[in-house]
Amino acid sequence: xxxxxxxxxxxxxxxxxxxxxxxxxxxxxxxxxxxxxxxxxxxxxxxxxxxxxxxxxxxxxxxxxxxxxxxxxxxxxxxxxxxxxxxxxxxxxxxxxxxxxxxxxxxxxxxxxxxxxxxxxxxxxxxxxxxxxxxxxxxxxxxxxxxxxxxxxxxxxxxxxxxxxxxxxxxxxxxxxxxxxxxxxxxxxxxxxxxxxxxxxxxxxxxxxxxxxxxxxxxxxxxxxxxxxxxxxxxxxxxxxxxxxxxxxxxxxxxxxxxxxxxxxxxxxxxxxxxxxxxxxxxxxxxxxxxxxxxxxxxxxxxxxxxxxxxxxxxxxxxxxxxxxxxxxxxxxxxxxxxxxxxxxxxxxxxxxxxxxxxxxxxxxxxxxxxxxxxxxxxxxxxxxxxxxxxxxxxxxxxxxxxxxxxxxxxxxxxxxxxxxxxxxxxxxxxxxxxxxxxxxxxxxxxxxxxxxxxxxxxxxxxxxxxxxxxxxxxxxxxxxxxxxxxxxxxxxxxxxxxxxxxxxxxxxxxxxxxxxxxxxxxxxxxxxxxxxxxxxxxxxxxxxxxxxxxxxxxxxxxxxxxxxxxxxxxxxxxxxxxxxxxxxxxxxxxxxxxxxxxxxxxxxxxxxxxxxxxxxxxxxxxxxxxxxxxxxxxxxxxxxxxxxx
Amino acid sequence: xxxxxxxxxxxxxxxxxxxxxxxxxxxxxxxxxxxxxxxxxxxxxxxxxxxxxxxxxxxxxxxxxxxxxxxxxxxxxxxxxxxxxxxxxxxxxxxxxxxxxxxxxxxxxxxxxxxxxxxxxxxxxxxxxxxxxxxxxxxxxxxxxxxxxxxxxxxxxxxxxxxxxxxxxxxxxxxxxxxxxxxxxxxxxxxxxxxxxxxxxxxxxxxxxxxxxxxxxxxxxxxxxxxxxxxxxxxxxxxxxxxxxxxxxxxxxxxxxxxxxxxxxxxxxxxxxxxxxxxxxxxxxxxxxxxxxxxxxxxxxxxxxxxxxxxxxxxxxxxxx
Numbered sequence: 001x002x003x004x005x006x007x008x009x010x011x012x013x014x015x016x017x018x019x020x021x022x023x024x025x026x027x028x029x030x031x032x033x034x035x036x037x038x039x040x041x042x043x044x045x046x047x048x049x050x051x052x053x054x055x056x057x058x059x060x061x062x063x064x065x066x067x068x069x070x071x072x073x074x075x076x077x078x079x080x081x082x083x084x085x086x087x088x089x090x091x092x093x094x095x096x097x098x099x100x101x102x103x104x105x106x107x108x109x110x111x112x113x114x115x116x117x118x119x120x121x122x123x124x125x126x127x128x129x130x131x132x133x134x135x136x137x138x139x140x141x142x143x144x145x146x147x148x149x150x151x152x153x154x155x156x157x158x159x160x161x162x163x164x165x166x167x168x169x170x171x172x173x174x175x176x177x178x179x180x181x182x183x184x185x186x187x188x189x190x191x192x193x194x195x196x197x198x199x200x201x202x203x204x205x206x207x208x209x210x211x212x213x214x215x216x217x218x219x220x221x222x223x224x225x226x227x228x229x230x231x232x233x234x235x236x237x238x239x240x241x242x243x244x245x246x247x248x249x250x251x252x253x254x255x256x257x258x259x260x261x262x263x264x265x266x267x268x269x270x271x272x273x274x275x276x277x278x279x280x281x282x283x284x285x286x287x288x289x290x291x292x293x294x295x296x297x298x299x300x301x302x303x304x305x306x307x308x309x310x311x312x313x314x315x316x317x318x319x320x321x322x323x324x325x326x327x328x329x330x331x332x333x334x335x336x337x338x339x340x341x342x343x344x345x346x347x348x349x350x351x352x353x354x355x356x357x358x359x360x361x362x363x364x365x366x367x368x369x370x371x372x373x374x375x376x377x378x379x380x381x382x383x384x385x386x387x388x389x390x391x392x393x394x395x396x397x398x399x400x401x402x403x404x405x406x407x408x409x410x411x412x413x414x415x416x417x418x419x420x421x422x423x424x425x426x427x428x429x430x431x432x433x434x435x436x437x438x439x440x441x442x443x444x445x446x447x448x449x450x451x452x453x454x455x456x457x458x459x460x461x462x463x464x465x466x467x468x469x470x471x472x473x474x475x476x477x478x479x480x481x482x483x484x485x486x487x488x489x490x491x492x493x494x495x496x497x498x499x500x501x502x503x504x505x506x507x508x509x510x511x512x513x514x515x516x517x518x519x520x521x522x523x524x525x526x527x528x529x530x531x532x533x534x535x536x537x538x539x540x541x542x543x544x545x546x547x548x549x550x551x552x553x554x555x556x557x558x559x560x561x562x563x564x565x566x567x568x569x570x571x572x573x574x575x576x577x578x579x580x581x582x583x584x585x586x587x588x589x590x591x592x593x594x595x596x597x598x599x600x601x602x603x604x605x606x607x608x609x610x611x612x613x614x615x616x617x618x619x620x621x622x623x624x625x626x627x628x629x630x631x632x633x634x635x636x637x638x639x640x641x642x643x644x645x646x
Numbered sequence: 647x648x649x650x651x652x653x654x655x656x657x658x659x660x661x662x663x664x665x666x667x668x669x670x671x672x673x674x675x676x677x678x679x680x681x682x683x684x685x686x687x688x689x690x691x692x693x694x695x696x697x698x699x700x701x702x703x704x705x706x707x708x709x710x711x712x713x714x715x716x717x718x719x720x721x722x723x724x725x726x727x728x729x730x731x732x733x734x735x736x737x738x739x740x741x742x743x744x745x746x747x748x749x750x751x752x753x754x755x756x757x758x759x760x761x762x763x764x765x766x767x768x769x770x771x772x773x774x775x776x777x778x779x780x781x782x783x784x785x786x787x788x789x790x791x792x793x794x795x796x797x798x799x800x801x802x803x804x805x806x807x808x809x810x811x812x813x814x815x816x817x818x819x820x821x822x823x824x825x826x827x828x829x830x831x832x833x834x835x836x837x838x839x840x841x842x843x844x845x846x847x848x849x850x851x852x853x854x855x856x857x858x859x860x861x862x863x864x865x866x867x868x869x870x871x872x873x874x875x876x877x878x879x880x881x882x883x884x885x886x887x888x889x890x891x892x893x894x895x896x897x898x899x900x901x902x903x904x905x906x907x908x909x910x911x912x913x914x915x916x917x918x919x920x921x922x923x924x925x926x927x928x929x930x931x932x933x934x935x936x937x938x939x940x941x942x943x944x945x946x947x948x949x950x951x952x953x954x955x956x957x958x959x960x961x962x963x964x965x966x967x
Contacts, residue, residue, distance in 0.1 A: 102817070106689045110696045113719060117700050120709040129711055136718065144815045148768040150782060159815055163729060167721030174717035181705050311708040518710040554724060561732045572762070 006105065008048045010145035013153050014105065015041060015096070017138030021112035022089055024119050024131060030074050033086055036067065040093040060097045067094065085118045105146055109139045126513050137164060169553045177546040179539045180522045198277025199237050199426055199447060204247040205391055208426065209382045209403035214444040217275055218428055219283060220511055221440040224269035228285070230430055231474050232321045234450065234462065235283045235442060237427035239300040241336050245344040246391060248409065248424050251336045253298040253328075260327025261287055261301075261459070263320035273314045273514065280304050283427060283442075285319035286462070292316060299328035300423070301460075312519050325452075326459035329421075337421035337454060345392040345413060352417030362420045366453055369414050370468045373407065376400065380470040404466040404473070408449040411465040421454035425462075430477045436508035446477070570634050571623035578616060578641045585646035595621055606646060616640050670804065670828035674760075675739040677810070682735045682823045684727055690818035693723055723818055730819040733767050734812045737783065739825050742790055746832040746959070748924075749800045753831035757808070760788035769814040774806055797833035800920065800963045805829040834959040837925035838918065867891045873951045875934030902948040903930055903937040905958075920962050927962070931955040941965055 006014075019041060026034040047054060067090045068078065075083035092111040098104050116132045141160035145153065198218065200207050219235075227233075241251020267289055274282060282295050284303045292315035295303050305313070340349075351372075355365050379401045387394045392410045395402050402410075408424050415422035429448035431440040450464040467474040516524075529537040534545070579589050579598075587605060589598045599617040603610045619637045686694065697720050704712030742756030755774075759781065761767050767783040777794045797803045811822035867880055870890030880891045905926045910919045923939065930937040931950070938948035939958045944965075946958050 103689070106692065106817070110692060113696060113700065113715070117703060117709070117712050117715055120711045120715075121707065124709065124711045129714070132711070132715055136715070136722075140722065140816065143817060147814045147817045148782075151768065163722055163725050163815065164718070166725045167718055170721030170724055171714065171717040174720060175713055178713070178717070517714070520710055520713075521708075550724070554728065557725060558728050561728055 006099065006102075006146060007149055009153055010142065010149060010156075011048055011099065012045065013138065013145060013156075014108070014142035015044065017135055017142050018092060018096075018108060018112050020131065020135040020138055021115040021119075022092065024123070024128070025085065025089055025115065028082070028122065029086060029089060032070065032074075033067075033090060037089060037093045040096055044096040054099070055097050057098075060094060063097075064091070064094050081121060085115070085121070088115055088118065102146055106143075109143060112139050124518050126510065129517075133164075137161065140164065166557050170550055173546065173549040173553060175520070176525070176528060177542050177549060179542050180520070180525050198275075198279060198444070199281075201238060201279060202247050202249050203238075203240055203405055203409070203424060203426055203449060205384070205387055205395075205402075205406055205409070208405045208447045208449055209384065211444050211447045212382060212403070216444045217507075218277075218442045218444055218446070219272055219274040220514075221273075221431065221442065222271045222438070223440065224271075227431075227433065227440060228268055228321050230476070231467075232285075233430050234286045234425075234448075234464075235428040235431075235446075236286050236288075236301060236303070236425060237281055237283055238279075238425075239298075239302055239452075240424040240426065241300075242339070243341060243409075243413070245341045245389070251300070251423070252332055253300050253302070255296045255304070256299055256327075260299075260325075261320075262324040262326065263287070263289060263322065265320060265322040267318040267320050269316070269318045271314060271316045273312060273511075273519065274309055275312055276310050278308050278310055280308055282309065282313075282315065284317055285321070287323040287325060288317055288319050290316075290318045299333070301325060301328070311521075312514060314515075314519055314521075314523070324459045325461075329454060329459070334421045334454065337423050338416050338419065340413065340416050345390045345417075347390075347393045347397055348410070348413055349417045351396075352414045355414075356418045362453070362455055365418050365420055366415070366463060369411060369418075370463070370465065373411065373465050374468045378402065378407070378469045380466070380473065405449045407465040407469060408451050411463065412451050415451070415453055423452050423460075425450050425452055429464075429474060432477075434504045434507050434511070436504050437511060439508070439511050441507055441511075448473075571620055571637060574634070574637050574641050575620045575624070578620075578644065581641070581644060582646055587646070595624075609644070609646065612640065612644055616644065670826045672828040673740070675825050675827060677735055677737045677739065677823050677825070679731075679735050682731060682821055684731050684819055684821045687813060687818060687820045690723070690820075693719075693818050697723065722816070726816040727819050729815050730812060730821045732765075733814045734770060734810060734821040734823060736763055737761060737767065737770070737810075738788075739810070739827060741827045741829045744805075744829055744831040746834055746956070746963075747797055747803075749797050749833045749836045751833075752794045752796045753803055753833070754792040754794055755805050755827075755829050755831065757791050757793055757827060757829075758788050759783050759791060761785060767814075768812075770810060770812045773809040773811070795831075797831065800833050800835040800917075802964075803831045803833050805831075832960060832963055834963045835917065835920040835924040837928050838921035839925075840922075867893060873949070875950070877934055903935055904940060904948070905930075905937060906940040907942055908940070916966065920965055924959060924962050927955055927958045 022037060026037070029037075046052075068087065071083055071086050071090065072078050075086070077083050078087060088111060092108060092115065095104060095108050095111065099108075112135065116135050119128060119132065137157070137160055140163065141153065141156040144156040144159050145151070148156070199211065221227075238250060239253075240248035242249040268285060270285070272283065282292075282303045282305045287301060288297065288303055291297055291303065294313070294315065295305055297303055352365075355368050359365050359368055376396070377400060380403065381401050382403060384395075384402045384406060385399045387399070391406075392413045395406045396410050396414075405426075408426075412422040412424050426447070426449045428442045428446040429450070430446045431442040433440050448466070450462060450466065452460040453463050455461055464474060526537065529535075529542070534541060575595070582589070582602060585606075587602055593601070595617050599613055602613050606613065616637065619633060619640065623633055623637060697716055700712065700716040700719070703709070704716055738758075738760040740758045740760065742758050744753055744755045747753045757772065759767075759770065761783040764785055766785050769780055770783060771778050771780050772791055772793050774793050774795050777796075779791055779793060781789050781791045783789050793805070793808060795803065795805060805827060807824050807826045809822055809824055811820055813820050867883055868891070870879060870884075870892045874892045878893050880893045883891045883893075903926075905923050907919060907923070910922060914922070923941075927937065927939065931952070931954070934950065936948050936950045937954070937958075939946040939961060941961060944961050946954075946961055949957075
């Protein structure tokens with residue numbers, strides 16, 4: 001196929017499909033790659049419109065080398081996820097300059113499929129799925145165009161639509177029944193899961209307030225019964241012990257299988273669907289009682305997963321909101337819970353020493369610290385001023401503006417300085433019930449940091465200094481706590497009813513999507529199969545089901561297609577009926593006899609019917625051999641034959 | 647019995663077509679399901695490999711939507727088998743006309759494809775000995791396709807096996823079928839190119855005949871007959887009368903040329919003789935002369951006009967065949 005063999009409209013349509021595959025990647029591609037790609041597309045359109053020759057091979061080769069080198073210098077590698085996808089985009093765009101044979105066109109279409117797949121690294125939302133479907137539709141109709149250049153593009157799109165609709169059931173069967181394997185099959189590149197948002201494995205001023213500006217969903221929870229009160233909704237995440245004056249880090253923890261705490265009251269049962277965040281922790285309502293098989297509990301009550309959470313996972317849990325956490329308090333742990341870096345925050349130290357001297361017992365010190373924070377006029381803000389070397393001092397005595405990590409960090413510092421063992425706990429606080437599907441949605445906006453203080457009689461006791469300073473944060477969520485106009489995500493701020501309803505509806509839909517499409521893993525597959533009546537599916541059974549299912553679907557489609565294949569010319573059907581009538585009257589048409597010869601013979605034998613026979617034959621000959629007839633003449637022929645009596 | 651069971655098997659049909667002698671099929675050939683074969687094209691194989699790679703990628707990175715896309719493409723590929731198959735199956739193939747050619751020229755065999763189904767057929771290729779023509783067959787229509795076939799030597803040129811194939815709609819699958827309509831074209835001996843004078847007229851008359859008209863004496867007029875050469879029409883006389891008139895020349899009655907096999911040098915071999923005779927026939931016809939042909943065992947009486955030319959050329963083409 002020469003470049004002109006694919007007519008320009010078809011080429012432009014193919015390029016539309018390719019552009020749809022490339023477009024979503026431009027959101028993260030290096031700027032110069034996006035610019036190069038746009039330029040190449042425009043250049044190709046211009047070449048096509050002006051019927052100019054394609055650039056010579058050496059130029060394309062030079063451009064390819066330059067771009068690959070560019071990718072290498074940008075990423076310092078040409079492997080890895082981002083570099084690989086960037087290369088794919090570059091090569092696809094350069095291939096536009098080499099549309100010499102049909103092979104080149106097919107290569108571009110297949111590259112576009114890979115690009116569409118690669119986009120799922122970055123996003124797997126409903127919108128992404130719709131965009132991908134559009135890409136597949138456009139490229140498929142372009143394939144039809146390559147094979148039938150004479151047809152119009154709308155006709156090709158119609159054909160592609162039909163084929164995709166017929167491919168739908170096959171896709172559904174494969175999706176439900178194809179044996180799922182929990183990936184990965186081999187190591188995935190280091191950068192494969194960057195860009196996932198979530199809590200960090202350290203905490204310094206600004207960590208959580210930055211996270212709070214993201215509207216992304218952290219996890220969803222389905223409660224078996226009534227959800228606990230909002231001020232009990234502390235979703236426990238990483239716990240921090242070591243402080244170097246600025247940053248908090250995890251401490252001396254060990255994994256355990258038993259759970260050391262005393263519980264009272266009734267447990268809360270719930271199922272949690274966690275978004276991937278590329279870290280090892282899973283979240284649980286304080287305090288988790290039953291642990292999912294994929295998780296382990298540490299001595300400081302963190303629920304850890306065995307592997308980093310890189311896909312959306314779902315697990316069932318139960319927790320006791322009323323508990324006394326007495327575990328994890330050996331001498332080593334208590335020593336770590338008192339350690340402080342020297343030479344930092346002298347004013348806070350002085351204040352704490354003062355409390356220890358004047359007050360009697362740890363409980364009194366904690367009460368004093370809470371009332372200090374409550375009454376000192378602290379301002380809760382997402383945009384706190386920057387802090388210097390003595391971050392706790394500056395926050396407590398000078399700026400008095402901060403977010404939950406400032407409160408938690410300063411509170412634990414004060415406690416330790418006063419000789420009370422304490423540690424920082426991060427996680428999420430709160431969550432909104434979506435009235436559409438009754439799932440509780442916990443977002444990154446709900447990220448929070450609080451503290452735990454050790455009392456010899458009561459174990460590790462939760463103290464939330466933020467709640468002391470700004471009770472609204474815990475009672476009604478961050479929207480109420482942060483003054484208006486702060487840098488919260490738009491949707492977290494507004495209180496417009498219809499917008500809220502829309503958001504709830506959309507969230508419910510997205511949740512269904514997550515649960516049933518994106519979260520369709522081996523467990524869910526077993527669930528579905530047992531619901532289908534296969535309680536213990538092994539892969540042989542699934543393969544058989546798959547085989548017969550697909551065969552059945554294909555048979556149904558084939559029957560549909562062949563039924564229309566078999567349909568003879570309607571005029572001929574009527575004609576055969578007419579011949580049948582004459583045969584019963586003793587006038588059999590010889591196989592070599594054309595309609596006109598036969599008619600003259602019939603007229604000779606049946607002179608009384610001459611007019612009717614002639615009309616029928618003329619109409620038939622006209623319909624069958626003349627220019628394309630209309631349905632009206634066919635029905636007239638049908639009527640005449642029905643009324644005909646030999 | 648075995649034969650009857652086997653004839654329903656595609657593989658058996660295919661085997662029969664490829665490896666056994668197959669006679670031309672007279673009449674209308676119906677492309678039933680049993681004689682339409684499907685296999686993936688090279689693009690289809692690459693497509694399959696791409697789908698497998700995408701599946702592996704989806705498993706490795708646990709991309710749920712990756713599964714969706716992969717399975718959708720797999721479904722698309724599978725469905726395209728049915729679409730490609732139906733684009734070719736159930737067509738009716740019948741024969742049309744074919745004009746005679748000179749040996750070495752390409753004969754155009756007219757083949758009709760009729761589509762009695764209620765959907766259009768697109769991009770159906772007909773290939774005969776490497777030459778391909780493409781056609782679309784719209785719904786309830788018959789289209790005529792000219793299948794070229796180069797003739798090698800004089801005589802009857804039987805249409806060889808025609809491969810009908812299609813890759814529509816996606817080009818991933820190829821459906822094909824073999825047909826051999828009962829059609830033959832006549833290949834005349836190729837006239838030789840040597841510049842030689844025309845043979846003398848019959849020896850007994852002794853009259854020299856040159857190519858030009860009017861060397862003989864004008865003898866009179868008679869009413870025009872269909873076989874008269876246009877250059878002998880008496881236009882001036884016709885203008886005065888109300889019917890066409892032909893000029894008669896005295897010598898014309900005797901100017902019958904006889905192209906005789908035995909007049910040619912005895913050293914000439916058969917094909918060279920036939921080529922020479924063929925050229926003479928064409929030259930004589932071009933100059934509007936009357937001529938006859940004598941071959942061993944065959945004699946074509948003198949005459950003129952296209953029918954005479956075709957008759958002589960046919961005798962030459964089929965000489966000793």
